[in-house]
Amino acid sequence: MSHSDTLEALAAAGIPAPVKPLLSVEGLTRVYGKRIGCADVSFDLWPGEVLAIVGESGSGKTTLLNCISSRLTPTCGTVHYRMRDGASADIYKMAEAERRYLMRTDWGFVHQNSIDGLRMTVSAGANVGERLMAVGNRHYGNIRNTAIEWLSRVEIDEDRVDDQPRTFSGGMRQRLQIARNLVTEPRLVFMDEPTGGLDVSVQARLLDLLRGLVSDLGLAVIVVTHDLAVARLLSDRMIVMKEGRVIEAGLTDRVLDDPRAPYTQLLVSSILQV
Amino acid sequence: MNTLLVASEVKKTFIMHMRGGVELPVVANVSFSLKASSCAVLGGPSGVGKSSILKMLYGNYGTDSGQILVQHHGRHVDVASASPRMVLEIRRDTIGYVSQFLRAVPRVSALDVAAEPLLIRGVAQETAHERARELFAELNLPERLWSLPPATFSGGEQQRVNIARGFITDHPILLLDEPTASLDAANRAVVIDLIARKKAEGAALLGIFHDQDVRTAVADHVIDVSAFAAGKSAA
Ligand SMILES: Nc1ncnc2c1ncn2[C@@H]1O[C@H](COP(=O)(O)OP(=O)(O)OP(=O)(O)O)[C@@H](O)[C@H]1O
Ligand SMILES: Nc1ncnc2c1ncn2[C@@H]1O[C@H](COP(=O)(O)OP(=O)(O)OP(=O)(O)O)[C@@H](O)[C@H]1O
Ligand SMILES: [Mg+2]
Ligand SMILES: [Mg+2]
Numbered sequence: 001m002s003h004s005d006t007l008e009a010l011a012a013a014g015i016p017a018p019v020k021p022l023l024s025v026e027g028l029t030r031v032y033g034k035r036i037g038c039a040d041v042s043f044d045l046w047p048g049e050v051l052a053i054v055g056e057s058g059s060g061k062t063t064l065l066n067c068i069s070s071r072l073t074p075t076c077g078t079v080h081y082r083m084r085d086g087a088s089a090d091i092y093k094m095a096e097a098e099r100r101y102l103m104r105t106d107w108g109f110v111h112q113n114s115i116d117g118l119r120m121t122v123s124a125g126a127n128v129g130e131r132l133m134a135v136g137n138r139h140y141g142n143i144r145n146t147a148i149e150w151l152s153r154v155e156i157d158e159d160r161v162d163d164q165p166r167t168f169s170g171g172m173r174q175r176l177q178i179a180r181n182l183v184t185e186p187r188l189v190f191m192d193e194p195t196g197g198l199d200v201s202v203q204a205r206l207l208d209l210l211r212g213l214v215s216d217l218g219l220a221v222i223v224v225t226h227d228l229a230v231a232r233l234l235s236d237r238m239i240v241m242k243e244g245r246v247i248e249a250g251l252t253d254r255v256l257d258d259p260r261a262p263y264t265q266l267l268v269s270s271i272l273q274v
Numbered sequence: 275m276n277t278l279l280v281a282s283e284v285k286k287t288f289i290m291h292m293r294g295g296v297e298l299p300v301v302a303n304v305s306f307s308l309k310a311s312s313c314a315v316l317g318g319p320s321g322v323g324k325s326s327i328l329k330m331l332y333g334n335y336g337t338d339s340g341q342i343l344v345q346h347h348g349r350h351v352d353v354a355s356a357s358p359r360m361v362l363e364i365r366r367d368t369i370g371y372v373s374q375f376l377r378a379v380p381r382v383s384a385l386d387v388a389a390e391p392l393l394i395r396g397v398a399q400e401t402a403h404e405r406a407r408e409l410f411a412e413l414n415l416p417e418r419l420w421s422l423p424p425a426t427f428s429g430g431e432q433q434r435v436n437i438a439r440g441f442i443t444d445h446p447i448l449l450l451d452e453p454t455a456s457l458d459a460a461n462r463a464v465v466i467d468l469i470a471r472k473k474a475e476g477a478a479l480l481g482i483f484h485d486q487d488v489r490t491a492v493a494d495h496v497i498d499v500s501a502f503a504a505g506k507s508a509a
Contacts, residue, residue: 046359236359236362237359251361254334254336254358254361257334258334258336260289265291266291
């Protein structure tokens with residue numbers, strides 16, 4: 001029996017095929033001289049799973065996110081990613097070109113500051129189209145139509161397609177970043193404080209949108225946030241960091257409703273209600 | 275009769291680090307089982323640990339020691355030590371839970387809140403909404419509320435959305451934390467009827483009910499949580 005026959009037989013019997021982790025992080029450490037960025041972080045992320053990383057300022061959240069997404073080289077530790085063909089690849093042993101391709105197609109990165117995630121002086125449509133061109137799309141009309149489709153999916157009016165993002169509000173820029181990232185149908189999206197710096201009502205709208213997209217597209221997401229309400233709303237699992245280390249991890253509602261570590265209890269008790 | 279859940283020697287102590295690490299022993303030696311087609315009720319005074327037990331069974335509270343074995347997809351899984359991913363799978367397919375208060379997600383309609391457990395299981399939206407509408411109608415939730423987010427609903431209206439959400443699936447195990455607390459007599463009777471139907475379908479239910487009339491109507495047996503009270507002298 002071939003592998004696919006086996007899977008079919010399992011599916012026919014109502015038994016889901018065994019799923020393997022999409023991402024495996026092991027012993028990931030990054031030091032800046034004598035200062036610890038993050039230390040000895042390990043976890044698995046499964047397809048479609050949303051993981052929130054929370055912790056106070058300077059606890060190493062961004063460092064960790066950047067090390068996982070290969071934007072920053074770790075001092076030690078490994079990150080394995082399951083490629084679309086099912087093979088597991090060590091992202092730090094990949095050829096540079098292969099890693100770049102992965103980052104532009106199968107991964108997305110939504111930055112806190114839209115200036116880091118958008119090209120401010122090209123049109124909104126071109127911002128979205130750029131990643132399509134990176135995967136080999138050459139037909140201008142198709143690229144433009146897909147871009148318009150994605151803009152409308154993130155609730156940006158079609159008539160803004162030729163405007164530059166510098167003319168957009170903060171909330172619109174974040175939505176444009178999301179469209180730009182999701183257009184290539186990535187399987188894994190990294191987000192660093194995606195709602196940071198936005199008004200509460202704008203945040204709520206962005207969160208609605210993200211929740212919908214994550215469940216419709218079955219995206220795996222690693223989201224860094226200092227806002228426990230965002231973690232509660234978006235994530236399945238949570239990691240709490242302090243001084244570069246993971247001090248508590250688990251199911252999001254378990255961590256928030258029954259926090260164990262002294263620091264997590266402090267964090268949960270410092271907010272009104274989540 | 276088929277046993278769907280066995281709790282054995284389950285223990286829970288809260289350590290309050292914000293208050294100098296004081297220990298609050300809640301329950302110890304919690305042992306009971308839940309059988310198909312029956313409804314057990316957790317009894318005991320306020321603060322004795324009834325809700326905490328339900329939350330441990332649902333994986334919402336951690337368990338210090340002991341086991342909570344559930345029959346999940348035909349095998350036994352220990353909720354107390356299961357991975358987060360397994361707990362989510364158990365919630366999706368095996369254990370349903372009606373919490374005491376609805377945690378409303380902003381801007382999500384009552385219909386979507388109630389239909390969500392079916393949507394997560396891959397049921398088509400139209401079918402899931404249809405089922406939610408049936409339950410709302412049965413629970414006398416005014417139709418004008420169905421498409422609104424429950425955040426501004428009254429306590430009793432929110433609770434009925436919560437009940438619909440809990441009863442919409444055919445989970446083999448259903449946990450109920452005071453589902454009737456804010457309901458009038460007519461709607462309490464609806465819930466009693468819903469529970470009876472779940473039992474007839476073969477589910478194992480475990481509930482907390484303050485109203486004596488509801489308890490009398492639904493309980494096959496009562497589990498006295500005072501017997502598990504931790505930290506209290508065994509006088
Ligand atoms: N390039 C760098 N050089 C030296 N130290 C750095 C560098 N980047 C970060 N650090 C230090 O590493 C630690 C972790 O920083 P990081 O940016 O990961 O924190 P963070 O949790 O994302 O904080 P915030 O919530 O404020 O964004 C901090 O002590 C920070 O000062
Ligand atoms: N997350 C928590 N952190 C700290 N203490 C808690 C937590 N949850 C419950 N407790 C404490 O555990 C004890 C048992 O609470 P629980 O809610 O289980 O009681 P209960 O029997 O359901 O009471 P009631 O009938 O009033 O609902 C109480 O002293 C409560 O304060
Ligand atoms: Mg940061
Ligand atoms: Mg209670």
